[in-house]
Amino acid sequence: MQETEKNKKQLILESAARLFRDKGYAATSMRDLAQEVHLKASSLYNHIASKEDILREICLGTAEKFLLAMDEAEKLPIPPAGKIEHLLRFHVKIALQDPTSVTSFNDEWRHLREPFLNGFMTMRQDYERRFLLLLKQGMDTGELAHIEPRVALYTLFSAMRWLYDWFRPGKSLSAETVETAVMHLLMNGLFKKGS
Amino acid sequence: MQETEKNKKQLILESAARLFRDKGYAATSMRDLAQEVHLKASSLYNHIASKEDILREICLGTAEKFLLAMDEAEKLPIPPAGKIEHLLRFHVKIALQDPTSVTSFNDEWRHLREPFLNGFMTMRQDYERRFLLLLKQGMDTGELAHIEPRVALYTLFSAMRWLYDWFRPGKSLSAETVETAVMHLLMNGLFKKGS
DNA sequence: CCTACCGATCGGTAGG
DNA sequence: CCTACCGATCGGTAGG
Numbered sequence: 479m480q481e482t483e484k485n486k487k488q489l490i491l492e493s494a495a496r497l498f499r500d501k502g503y504a505a506t507s508m509r510d511l512a513q514e515v516h517l518k519a520s521s522l523y524n525h526i527a528s529k530e531d532i533l534r535e536i537c538l539g540t541a542e543k544f545l546l547a548m549d550e551a552e553k554l555p556i557p558p559a560g561k562i563e564h565l566l567r568f569h570v571k572i573a574l575q576d577p578t579s580v581t582s583f584n585d586e587w588r589h590l591r592e593p594f595l596n597g598f599m600t601m602r603q604d605y606e607r608r609f610l611l612l613l614k615q616g617m618d619t620g621e622l623a624h625i626e627p628r629v630a631l632y633t634l635f636s637a638m639r640w641l642y643d644w645f646r647p648g649k650s651l652s653a654e655t656v657e658t659a660v661m662h663l664l665m666n667g668l669f670k671k672g673s
Numbered sequence: 674m675q676e677t678e679k680n681k682k683q684l685i686l687e688s689a690a691r692l693f694r695d696k697g698y699a700a701t702s703m704r705d706l707a708q709e710v711h712l713k714a715s716s717l718y719n720h721i722a723s724k725e726d727i728l729r730e731i732c733l734g735t736a737e738k739f740l741l742a743m744d745e746a747e748k749l750p751i752p753p754a755g756k757i758e759h760l761l762r763f764h765v766k767i768a769l770q771d772p773t774s775v776t777s778f779n780d781e782w783r784h785l786r787e788p789f790l791n792g793f794m795t796m797r798q799d800y801e802r803r804f805l806l807l808l809k810q811g812m813d814t815g816e817l818a819h820i821e822p823r824v825a826l827y828t829l830f831s832a833m834r835w836l837y838d839w840f841r842p843g844k845s846l847s848a849e850t851v852e853t854a855v856m857h858l859l860m861n862g863l864f865k866k867g868s
Numbered sequence: 869c870c871t872a873c874c875g876a877t878c879g880g881t882a883g884g
Numbered sequence: 885c886c887t888a889c890c891g892a893t894c895g896g897t898a899g900g
Contacts, residue, residue, distance in 0.1 A: 504699035508879060521885050529879065559864065589700065623865050628846065629854035630863065637832040651823065659824035667862030668825065669754065670818050703895060716869050724895065
């Protein structure tokens, strides 16, 4: 059945994303993954073409989500700084919603081989280029501080990585608390404001 | 000879740190490493006890460097916010000086097994606990903005990770430019100051 | 420091 | 979806 076929594949992709985040792509065996979804290793190949194929679907799927958010942000009828804030909040939200896929996207994409590696890097560069443009525009309008734009870009992206890698919202730190605190730190800095 | 013995081991550790950063610990084979230092795989074992032993030396050695910097910072005759700035500048500096070891420290430590895993985590937690205390003190004195301290801690640490992972200072981005820009962004935020 | 080799495990296939 | 199995590669050892 098409239906179950699809659900099983989705389950495999989700289990793989979790294993890749927890142990890393290279340290995750197809036998680990098979056990997770209650199959023998050989049966996985009825649903996916190869181990790399799984990583490819996760990485390209996540890249598409980021690019869609960028499309949306660019269309907003607000100044550049607002678009950037919108995107950074998206980074926080996706980190809390789908942390496993985003960790593969961030940390494991280097295990892709050509031609997928190139396709992935092209998407990533496109996102970075457009984000960089928004940063420069925000600096030109005077909304944003004049900080070397590439350094700002990578520092902002990097600042979220603990959210993907291992953080899980819980009783002691809620999703709201985290979003508020992260945004405040990145937008206004650690030092108390005042001129 | 003791002298050459030591140099060779140091060379192995440095080559391993570079391979672990570029390919990951699990994807780096002892044969990869042997080739890098012009030996056969079996000869590596005259210098090191095991693959995990290499990772352990890198991770614990780096942890010690961070703890030494913390000792220093705590002794400075300045307010807490200054100590934090001092430590963050240390994070930038070590990222530019020894990026390979710090990447293993950050990304590959999870491949350690007991009892080393526990020893490593204890050192890391000690560093985080002391950094957290400085943050809280800085907020109490009114120097630092009131941001959820643990979120601030992990966001600050995470913000540097692109420096370790893949950045190399060069003609287009010098070490000075990077340090200035990163510190400005973290201390004062992306938005232009002004009340 | 090397040659020769070990058992274990890897991703993946054949065939039903 | 499974059993049975493949060649390749893994970390590491024996012995010199």
